[in-house]
Amino acid sequence: MTEHTGVEPSRDVHGANDPGGDDATPPPPPSVEAVFGERSGLARQYVDFLSTAGLERGLMGPRERPRLWDRHVLNSAAAAPQLADGESVVDIGSGAGLPGIPLALARPDLQMTLVEPLLRRASFLEEIIGSLGIDVRVIRGRAEEKAVIAEAGEADVVTSRAVAPLAKLAGWSGPLLRVGGRMVALKGSSAVEEIERDRVALKRLGFTDARVEVVSAPDAEKTRLVIATLGSKIGGQGARSRGSAKRRR
């Protein structure tokens, strides 16, 4: 399978092609307490997991180990202020849990669902969630599959990071959103360009107000978010009403 990451080639977020790196799990930067509060210990446990099992199982490249905090975990958590209290969030293409797990750790009020098609990755996610003891649901499947849409229900927000070009993401995100819900896509420096390129497609898919927000947590790389609101469902979008999503407790 070819994955279109929507991230410029020079910024391979996973370093999968990098030959080597630093062997040590990076120490947490000072901002971890401010971002994760009483869940800072769990955030550290997650980074340890990525740094050991994540590398051993090829979900992260070895070069990523020293930058797990700033480039991946804090960078993902930087999107948290965009989410309102108690919102339901579906993170599509979660891979090793980014951005869904850092968001769930930073914001325990969110109802988080991770969607990931690959068995190896979905199993990894179940394992991490079990070990952290957090209330996050995993659905194994592709975001555009009817069964996934039906199981996920209609969320307030659909997040994604390094999964697909914007128009494709919008096509996958729309059916998973309630009308008035938001797509929040973590993008590289291509964010503005992608909005310009895909503006017509976004409109056709029912999205309005597409814009870029540049956010950053302290000690983290800047994150560019493409945010767009679903103004209306196009024909055939959506499978169930908002309140019908199942949650695993």
Ligand SMILES: C[S@@+](CC[C@H](N)C(=O)[O-])C[C@H]1O[C@@H](n2cnc3c(N)ncnc32)[C@H](O)[C@@H]1O
């Ligand atoms: C480059 S990885 C990014 C993983 C993670 N979001 C991150 O930032 O580290 C892309 C992920 O999207 C998943 N993916 C690809 N197509 C998908 C689809 N149609 N629906 C849901 N996930 C998909 C892949 O299996 C992979 O785990």
